[in-house]
Amino acid sequence: MSFTTRILAQAGPSDARLTGADDQQGVEPGWRTNLFWFRIFLFMHMGVRSALTIPGSDDALGQALFGLAMVTAAIGCTPGFSRGATRVAVLVVLAQLVHSMPDTANHVYLEVVVFLFLALLDPRDGPEATLLMQALRWFIAIFFAYTGIQKVVYGYYFDGQFLAYMAATEDRFALVFQYLIPAAELERLQAFNEVALADGRHQVAIDAGPYRVNAPLFVAMSNLVYVFEIVAPILLMFRRTRTAAALSIIAFVVLIELGAREITFGMLMSNLALLYLAGPWVKRLFPAFAAAYLYLLLADGGGAGILPMFWYSPA
């Protein structure tokens, strides 16, 4: 077994040709079912994400790409056409990515890479399906670890400065952190938001601060964020800790979304983490995710406003 094959297999499942454990009866039952349903989920995600960010009428190319994305998503969700649609999806999402530059969200890059793997490798073919799952699992671990490494590199979590700033300037974060920051401290931080904008909002002055919080629990939690983001992907690489790590990542994403409220990213991330679980959990939870996306479409898709929108924060 080559070095790269051995490294890729570390994320599981094992290489089918070497172990024979490539199907539902193997050491990780249900992983091929997960791959099948994950692909459908990803097309659904692409369609909803595009529908929630429809370009204005002055952006003809953006609208054309939106139309293409919706058609591709619909075809991709149709059994028998998914394989061809993934190849088109790589190009469509890549075009959306380039078109929205420089303000392209990281999860669009993530979509491109995941679609690229799905287009390259056929989930119906045993060895290719194994390699596909390994590639996806490694990619998840790499980007999740980097979210923690980058927080260490930038250094705004050691004393809680970043989260204190967010709690001071954005209500969605204040709502979450009010339980960890004493009321007087939060009030002091929010007092820095003194510059009134024309639209009624307030923003911090250009010399505001310091955003240091006298709340040990809050600072400890701030440090726990990057520690978890670095340690959890390592635990994903070992069979004994894989399930616990994947579940804790999903719980972590839910906690983050309480503040960030970027629900579409949260759902994508959760489904990627589900790929690490034994058992067809992507399939089992698919109806719940589909219902959530349907809600988002009815609440916010193309400004529909059919249902009231709450909690969700358009990215």
Add this chain to the structure above:
Amino acid sequence: MSLNIKRRIVVVVLFLTTAWPAAHYFVIRDLGLNPWNWFGWAMYTQPAKRVRAHAFSPGGASVTSMLSTVTKKQGDSIMQAYVPWSRRYLELGELAPPDEFARAILHVFGRWSSVRVEVSRFALMRETASMGVESMRTYNYTRADLGL
């Protein structure tokens, strides 16, 4: 395409997705790009930055102080150039010099032979935990530079 070739492609893609975020920090820092973007997984690492630009005539007079000498429409045309540029600057940093802003100013102040634009970028400073000036840069434009 054989499985071996596909495996190599997977390894290359995974290598790139590992290598690029490591370089991301330095590229972002040197060019002043927005760290939340550009595929580096550095979202939620630091608060959004702010930008302010002050423009001056060849004699050193501030454009802000001279806006009262021009019509509202002319003043608006300067702001219409400033706002989109300042947003772009927060994303692209040094890759988005204030050319359009300077052009709008020289268009309004037709007798000026040049304009100086001082751009300050504000960020939450790691050491002090307060907002402060992260970088300052001066751009000098003549009419010829802007094709006017």
